[in-house]
Amino acid sequence: MHRSKLDLPTPALLVDLERLESNIRKLQTAVSAAGKHLRPHAKAHKCVEIARLQVAAGAAGVCVATMPEMELMAAAGFHVLLTTPVASTAKTDRVAALARSGARLRVVVDHRDQAALYQDSAARAGVTLDVLVDLDVGDHRTGIPCDERAVELARSVDSSRTLKFVGLQAYSVSASHTEGWEARRNHSRRAMAQATAVQRALLACGLDASTLTGGSTGTWDIDSEIPEMTELQAGSYALMDVAYGRIGGVPFAPAMTVLATVISINHSDRVTVDAGFKAFSTDRPFGPEPVQVAGVRWEWAGDEHGVLHLENPSRRLALGDRIEFVPPHCDPTVNLYDRIYAIRGDEVIAEWPLKYPSLVGRP
Amino acid sequence: MHRSKLDLPTPALLVDLERLESNIRKLQTAVSAAGKHLRPHAKAHKCVEIARLQVAAGAAGVCVATMPEMELMAAAGFHVLLTTPVASTAKTDRVAALARSGARLRVVVDHRDQAALYQDSAARAGVTLDVLVDLDVGDHRTGIPCDERAVELARSVDSSRTLKFVGLQAYSVSASHTEGWEARRNHSRRAMAQATAVQRALLACGLDASTLTGGSTGTWDIDSEIPEMTELQAGSYALMDVAYGRIGGVPFAPAMTVLATVISINHSDRVTVDAGFKAFSTDRPFGPEPVQVAGVRWEWAGDEHGVLHLENPSRRLALGDRIEFVPPHCDPTVNLYDRIYAIRGDEVIAEWPLKYPSLVGRP
Numbered sequence: 001m002h003r004s005k006l007d008l009p010t011p012a013l014l015v016d017l018e019r020l021e022s023n024i025r026k027l028q029t030a031v032s033a034a035g036k037h038l039r040p041h042a043k044a045h046k047c048v049e050i051a052r053l054q055v056a057a058g059a060a061g062v063c064v065a066t067m068p069e070m071e072l073m074a075a076a077g078f079h080v081l082l083t084t085p086v087a088s089t090a091k092t093d094r095v096a097a098l099a100r101s102g103a104r105l106r107v108v109v110d111h112r113d114q115a116a117l118y119q120d121s122a123a124r125a126g127v128t129l130d131v132l133v134d135l136d137v138g139d140h141r142t143g144i145p146c147d148e149r150a151v152e153l154a155r156s157v158d159s160s161r162t163l164k165f166v167g168l169q170a171y172s173v174s175a176s177h178t179e180g181w182e183a184r185r186n187h188s189r190r191a192m193a194q195a196t197a198v199q200r201a202l203l204a205c206g207l208d209a210s211t212l213t214g215g216s217t218g219t220w221d222i223d224s225e226i227p228e229m230t231e232l233q234a235g236s237y238a239l240m241d242v243a244y245g246r247i248g249g250v251p252f253a254p255a256m257t258v259l260a261t262v263i264s265i266n267h268s269d270r271v272t273v274d275a276g277f278k279a280f281s282t283d284r285p286f287g288p289e290p291v292q293v294a295g296v297r298w299e300w301a302g303d304e305h306g307v308l309h310l311e312n313p314s315r316r317l318a319l320g321d322r323i324e325f326v327p328p329h330c331d332p333t334v335n336l337y338d339r340i341y342a343i344r345g346d347e348v349i350a351e352w353p354l355k356y357p358s359l360v361g362r363p
Numbered sequence: 364m365h366r367s368k369l370d371l372p373t374p375a376l377l378v379d380l381e382r383l384e385s386n387i388r389k390l391q392t393a394v395s396a397a398g399k400h401l402r403p404h405a406k407a408h409k410c411v412e413i414a415r416l417q418v419a420a421g422a423a424g425v426c427v428a429t430m431p432e433m434e435l436m437a438a439a440g441f442h443v444l445l446t447t448p449v450a451s452t453a454k455t456d457r458v459a460a461l462a463r464s465g466a467r468l469r470v471v472v473d474h475r476d477q478a479a480l481y482q483d484s485a486a487r488a489g490v491t492l493d494v495l496v497d498l499d500v501g502d503h504r505t506g507i508p509c510d511e512r513a514v515e516l517a518r519s520v521d522s523s524r525t526l527k528f529v530g531l532q533a534y535s536v537s538a539s540h541t542e543g544w545e546a547r548r549n550h551s552r553r554a555m556a557q558a559t560a561v562q563r564a565l566l567a568c569g570l571d572a573s574t575l576t577g578g579s580t581g582t583w584d585i586d587s588e589i590p591e592m593t594e595l596q597a598g599s600y601a602l603m604d605v606a607y608g609r610i611g612g613v614p615f616a617p618a619m620t621v622l623a624t625v626i627s628i629n630h631s632d633r634v635t636v637d638a639g640f641k642a643f644s645t646d647r648p649f650g651p652e653p654v655q656v657a658g659v660r661w662e663w664a665g666d667e668h669g670v671l672h673l674e675n676p677s678r679r680l681a682l683g684d685r686i687e688f689v690p691p692h693c694d695p696t697v698n699l700y701d702r703i704y705a706i707r708g709d710e711v712i713a714e715w716p717l718k719y720p721s722l723v724g725r726p
Contacts, residue, residue, distance in 0.1 A: 065666065084626070085627055087624055088373075111628065140630055140633065141635055145629060203428055239721060261450055263505065264473055264504070266473060272505055280693075282646040283640045302504065304429060305505070331640075332640040332645075335640075
């Protein structure tokens with residue numbers, strides 16, 4: 001039975017399958033042609049079904065940022081890299097338990113105390129964990145500085161009986177969102193040069209530092225030119241958002257939208273829709289962008305409301321009308337929903353669960 | 364067995380029961396003493412257990428802003444007011460189905476087409492729906508202007524065989540967050556004077572407009588002074604946040620915090636915690652405020668990261684340390700979680716589900 005997207009209760013998160021598949025194919029083809037692995041960041045979509053499409057297209061596995069994401073993606077059978085350091089025994093125990101259950105995993109550390117936690121958990125569980133050293137390439141967010149401290153940490157991991165040093169992670173937050181392709185290339189090259197210097201030092205010591213993973217939707221083509229880079233972590237490319245659309249030179253189509261309904265029309269110069277702070281992430285300096293209606297200006301109007309100022313609207317908006325919006329930032333917008341509707345044309349093809357491993361076919 | 368909050372996986376949402384109970388008691392006592400009903404807004408917490416405490420303390424029921432919230436709170440047996448107009452047959456059908464199942468409900472309309480949708484759904488379900496007219500008291504977000512149009516809409520509702528006109532809703536978004544108590548009182552009085560004028564006009568027509576519901580955590584004491592006001596909708600007072608703490612004259616204690624862990628310590632002037640855009644709402648111009656550590660400055664550092672600049676820290680922060688933060692804005696922060704841990708002292712007393720009716724004791 002045909003179910004139209006226009007019949008969905010709003011606000012609803014939608015993904016256009018044709019655009020999603022095109023984005024996945026386009027990046028995979030380019031990254032494979034450059035001789036790199038693609039390991040898409042699943043923190044962007046938190047969706048096993050989207051990860052399946054990425055792996056079916058040729059991805060080496062997925063990245064995740066949190067333990068629940070790791071458990072979700074490992075349960076689905078993917079090779080998973082946890083890109084964020086953790087700092088509690090409870091979490092390193094969960095990683096070791098996953099490894100013991102047969103999951104294929106990699107983790108990162110940026111401090112020897114984290115390595116000690118992983119080592120103890122691995123020893124208790126009777127497993128060996130694959131560990132990368134996370135490098136700080138200029139953001140000072142996570143990562144060990146790119147100097148002798150990184151070499152020492154890699155040596156320390158390598159000397160552990162229950163940890164296996166498998167390479168380096170270098171992610172530049174600031175490069176990923178630098179505006180303009182040339183400026184972004186310069187920024188990313190400076191950042192990654194620090195990582196490749198550490199890599200050379202480690203290889204000179206005889207450590208297996210051939211894996212260098214990093215990169216983003218903003219820098220995939222830039223980082224693909226770096227010979228030492230072996231793996232790209234782009235995530236947003238699959239769904240896209242206003243932010244990546246604005247920085248220039250990012251050739252992916254907005255595949256994810258939020259469907260909202262016009263719920264109040266008492267003024268000639270504005271209408272109100274049922275989507276606000278709880279329907280779109282608000283961490284960017286701009287709001288969502290309406291699709292298929294031009295000449296309107298979005299304004300935040302609270303938790304459940306947005307106002308569209310009708311400056312020169314390309315069509316009349318009536319009570320009950322559905323409008324789709326491209327979210328400002330895809331990752332934290334996905335995080336607001338428990339499901340995403342997969343759409344082809346205007347037909348709802350599937351309803352995919354997001355985020356919660358406990359909801360995905362488990363008791 | 365004692366379970367300490369410090370053992371919880373982070374980021375985790377906590378509510379301090381002593382502070383929560385004190386906030387609930389304080390507002391209920393004051394509102395009851397003023398001869399008004401309190402109908403706390405459950406969109407703030409989306410938690411049946413917190414609503415139970417509010418109703419046990421004397422609340423008349425709860426407000427909700429969305430259909431899933433209405434279904435959640437109605438299933439728990441509360442008298443529920445849906446404060447937001449809806450504009451689709453699917454939603455008015457869900458409301459009518461709830462009413463048919465025995466739920467005690469009220470809804471609002473700000474346009475005759477919404478009344479027509481409710482009327483048709485009520486007729487199909489064989490029920491009568493209690494309807495308030497939602498007034499625009501200056502925000503132009505939802506609500507019908509406070510003039511003859513409001514009177515006409517109330518008459519139209521009153522003349523329907525399946526709708527019962529039961530009063531007025533007037534909520535001032537802008538008054539609720541006006542800085543400074545005096546300025547806030549002036550703003551709210553101007554706003555509410557428009558509503559009481561409509562109320563007088565309706566009573567003069569013989570319509571049952573004695574119910575006037577509205578008000579917020581910012582204006583509860585201000586609106587309690589208005590004789591015509593019968594019901595207060597404050598929501599944030601129970602949990603509180605940085606925003607309501609900053610506007611002055613709001614006497615409730617921050618009861619909700621986000622627990623985070625220090626996960627990276629490679630720099631002498633900063634540490635990184637595992638809480639970012641996905642752990643706190645970002646719709647306010649300021650970030651979360653750390654509890655029990657002073658002399659640090661918060662900086663957003665991405666979806667899963669926050670950086671604490673150690674300007675003059677009151678204690679040393681080590682890898683693995685837990686830090687609690689008061690969120691900038693409670694409602695959209697709650698919306699990021701699927702559970703809240705109820706804490707007394709440092710003990711975890713309960714784990715309360717949030718948001719999802721399908722997870723609350725249903726198959």
